[in-house]
Amino acid sequence: MENTTKTPTQPIENLQEKCESLESKVAELTQLLKWYEEQFRLSQHKRFGSSSEKTDPDQLELSLFNEAEVEAAPNLEGTPTESISYTRRKKRGQREAMLEDLPMETVEYRLSEDEQVCSCCGGDLHEMSTEVRQEIQVIPAQVKVKRHVRYVYSCRHCEREETQTPIVTAP
Incomplete structure (x- = not known):
C-alpha cells in the first residue's frame, strides 16, 4: 500500500523560489524608497534650510551715511512736538454740482x-x-x-x- 501523506517536492521548490524572488524584490524596493526619501530630504533642506551665505553684523550698521542727519539736527530732544489730528467728512453731491454749468x-x-x-x-x-x-x-x-x-x-x-x-x- 502506498503512503498517501507524501508531499510532492516540486511545488515546494517552486514556492521557495517564488518567496526568494519576492524577498529580493522587497529588499530592492526598500533600498529605492530610502534613496527617494534622502533625495526629498536634501531638496527640502536646499529649499528651506539655512543658507551658507552669512551676513556680517558690522555690515548692517550703516553709520557712515548718517553724518548729514547728525549735523543737520544736532539736538532734537529739546524741541517740543505738537500732534494734529482731525476727521474729515466726505463731500456728497460734488459731481452733480460740477455738472450743473x-x-x-x-x-x-x-x-x-x-x-x-x-x-x-x-x-x-x-x-x-x-x-x-x-x-x-x-x-x-x-x-x-x-x-x-x-x-x-x-x-x-x-x-x-x-x-x-x-x-x-x-x-
Whole structure:
C-alpha cells in the first residue's frame, strides 16, 4: 500500500523560489524608497534650510551715511512736538454740482406705438418709470453732459387683473 501523506517536492521548490524572488524584490524596493526619501530630504533642506551665505553684523550698521542727519539736527530732544489730528467728512453731491454749468444733451429712448402692446393680453402699455444714466462726453475744446433716458413700460390691465405683469424697457 502506498503512503498517501507524501508531499510532492516540486511545488515546494517552486514556492521557495517564488518567496526568494519576492524577498529580493522587497529588499530592492526598500533600498529605492530610502534613496527617494534622502533625495526629498536634501531638496527640502536646499529649499528651506539655512543658507551658507552669512551676513556680517558690522555690515548692517550703516553709520557712515548718517553724518548729514547728525549735523543737520544736532539736538532734537529739546524741541517740543505738537500732534494734529482731525476727521474729515466726505463731500456728497460734488459731481452733480460740477455738472450743473455744463451744456446738457438729452437722448430719449422710447418704444414706438406699435411696440407699446402687452405681450400677455394685447393691451396698451403705459410709461411706468424712467432710467437715467449720465455720462461725461469730452470733445476737444468742448465738454458737455449727455443724458440718456430709457422709458420703462408696463400694462395697467395686467397690473390689475393678472398675476404677472410684463415690464418692457426701451432698447
